Amino acid sequence: MRRPWLHQPWCGRQGAPHAACLLTLDRIELSPSGLWLIVQLHQARDVPALLTLTTERAGRQQIIPVDIRHAPRLARAVDKAVRLVFDDPFARE
Numbered sequence: 001m002r003r004p005w006l007h008q009p010w011c012g013r014q015g016a017p018h019a020a021c022l023l024t025l026d027r028i029e030l031s032p033s034g035l036w037l038i039v040q041l042h043q044a045r046d047v048p049a050l051l052t053l054t055t056e057r058a059g060r061q062q063i064i065p066v067d068i069r070h071a072p073r074l075a076r077a078v079d080k081a082v083r084l085v086f087d088d089p090f091a092r093e
């Protein structure tokens with residue numbers, strides 16, 4: 001008998017039965033023309049967590065799956081860009 005699925009503490013679907021935990025971390029409007037970026041964390045039973053970066057425009061989605069093991073590197077790259085642009089006093093207007 002399979003053990004019952006235990007939700008991850010961060011699961012955004014508590015209270016509803018599901019095969020994989022899901023949390024929407026952010027929905028970012030990239031352009032006023034209706035292009036969105038959706039950042040989500042997924043966790044199914046017995047497999048590594050998955051980060052997805054989804055672009056959505058006019059109801060059409062393109063999903064980039066990112067193995068959670070690559071997430072720290074991705075976070076460092078984004079953080080570096082943020083620091084270079086926003087923390088550089090010469091870059092500020």
Ligand SMILES: [Zn+2]
Nearest residue numbers: 007008011021
């Ligand atoms: Zn869950």
